Amino acid sequence: MSDANVDPRKLGRPPPPPERQTPFLELDADRLERNLLAMQRRADGARVCLRPHIKTHKSLRIARRQIALGASGVTASKPSEAQVFVEGGIASVTLAYPVVRSAAIDYLLEVGRARGADLNFIAADWAGVAALAEAGLRHGLRLSVFLKVDVGLGRVGVKPDAEDAVHLAAALSDGRDLSMAGLLAHAGHAYGASDISAIREIATKEAADLTRLKARLEAAGIAVPCVSVGSTPTCLGAPIPPGVDEIRPGNYAFLDRTAMRLGLCEPDDLTLSVVATVVARNSRYAIIDAGSKALSSDQGPHGTSLSGFGAVVIAERAPEAAWQIEKMSEEHGFVPCALGELPVGSRLRIFPNHSCATVACFDSYGPEDADPSSRIDARGCFA
């Protein structure tokens, strides 16, 4: 099964270090720098803040580079993940995840205070408002909180036209326990779009939803200091709409086959790959030493799916063909190919469907596990 979506010649990279045991992750430093810079320029051009989501790379080194290029801070998924970045010296972190038990952020608030970091939270309902107010009270802090708005993913957030949105925003603006940071949305449903024009519609509707809600809040006397949106599809695939103050894409740093499917990038923008070895051959498959434990079984973000589990090319020379991983065991990938293709011992490069999920399997980007700067610092930070 060849991978018809990929121009194999554009996936070429220098041969990987021959002595390294496979499978391992590789980052293309030039592509990474280009991707980081391109998004910063998009943000600068639209005069919005870029606050990248670090769930993609989970790396202090890369977060520091994003800040050095102009990012205003970072976005994190879980309290323990946010904490790694605060402890690593990032001065401003938004925890874009609902907090429903005040104890969940006790340690993050302590670390934030010790480091003098600026922290922002989100609330999507009354349980969230109560938990954050309680945490703030206990720590003697007035927490900065975005109202989370559901613009169509159907996951977390108040609907933009819901009556409750005004009451929740008022509670965040009481000036005592909490302060209103603004409105925050994530149009993750853009990953399910069929093409760029559908992504543009989603981005436009998201901005319209938030602008309308902002006007409603302002009419009720509630200031909305910031409108924050962000997903790589809407930030790369559509102009940044008027009314937006901040963007929070994450995947743009590495990109992947899903981003290619959506028309967001070219094969030579793909920053992350996994180097693997063919360890067996049979009449149907080359069997490689990377399976679901290393690559993840994600076929795309948010349950979207793409055929196969990654695009495969020869790693040692300029690729002239591309294949797909059709299925996986825990430590094996099955690559359908003709006998004679991909013999045992060949080293292959795999470009995953969903780079965020693949990175989350590994402890380090290498090449040397011993180099602290290549650690995946927030790996396993689920809590």
Added chain:
Amino acid sequence: MSDANVDPRKLGRPPPPPERQTPFLELDADRLERNLLAMQRRADGARVCLRPHIKTHKSLRIARRQIALGASGVTASKPSEAQVFVEGGIASVTLAYPVVRSAAIDYLLEVGRARGADLNFIAADWAGVAALAEAGLRHGLRLSVFLKVDVGLGRVGVKPDAEDAVHLAAALSDGRDLSMAGLLAHAGHAYGASDISAIREIATKEAADLTRLKARLEAAGIAVPCVSVGSTPTCLGAPIPPGVDEIRPGNYAFLDRTAMRLGLCEPDDLTLSVVATVVARNSRYAIIDAGSKALSSDQGPHGTSLSGFGAVVIAERAPEAAWQIEKMSEEHGFVPCALGELPVGSRLRIFPNHSCATVACFDSYGPEDADPSSRIDARGCFA
């Protein structure tokens, strides 16, 4: 969406520690002990050795318990995984993974020698024989090697009736660089069986394939000291057939929804669960704080699939209903349920489809990450 496959009352466990941040893994110590003991008794009853595959638990503590109950050693997937168990004091380890570059086992052989451990390898083709012979020569060791036989999974191994099987076995028996450990197979295709009778057919055919090949080798003057098989479905779902000397199941320690689907166990045999919290609600879903990064997106082993991504019950009291995770984002699970069910803040217990894949996401079984004995010692050992 309720989970019709599960009797929720049989999934009850004591409430999890309220102070612990979710999501986290929990092992039911009683169920674990029962599962370990039951398999050891099956092996003892059939007078075969049990050499459990540690890829399921990746834990030294559990491997040591398996040994204490009578296991003859352990089985591992990758050299770096095997090394963790040798360094942890397990005296006999079979690396049931094809080695095609001799350097891949250099460090394992050094550690094995230092620890006086008994190591076994597999070879499935001439590249494997050459790599192992070269490694043995370089380290001044005669390596013990099983001939890997493909009994139907279509992954790694020589076909049982292939002409080459005799030549490969002869090369392993030359008495100089390598020694013939026996025949080794993995009937992983049993996970795709529709019911127990199909599993029995697979187990019977596997034993017949290996017995036939053994006779052919013996007729050619090649001794076959051990016939080793192993998958949890064939070891739990079928009698251990005559002619088998060793079994290598792994998943039986924890089991999961896949084992239930196959009729291999009851809900109250499920040892591994993930405790999560409802962090948001909307009209369709309870949104929980465990997604694809914590649970994995595996729907079953070897690319088999089961609806959803885990069975869900209330954790704090005796469960009376069960639901399913329908889809996931990286840090969110979507559990379809009626409004009023599963309110924000509820703690839930998830029984995964594929426990091996879920364990591989976490660094520790907890409850305290600081307790070294609850570490997932071989996490991330892909190379």
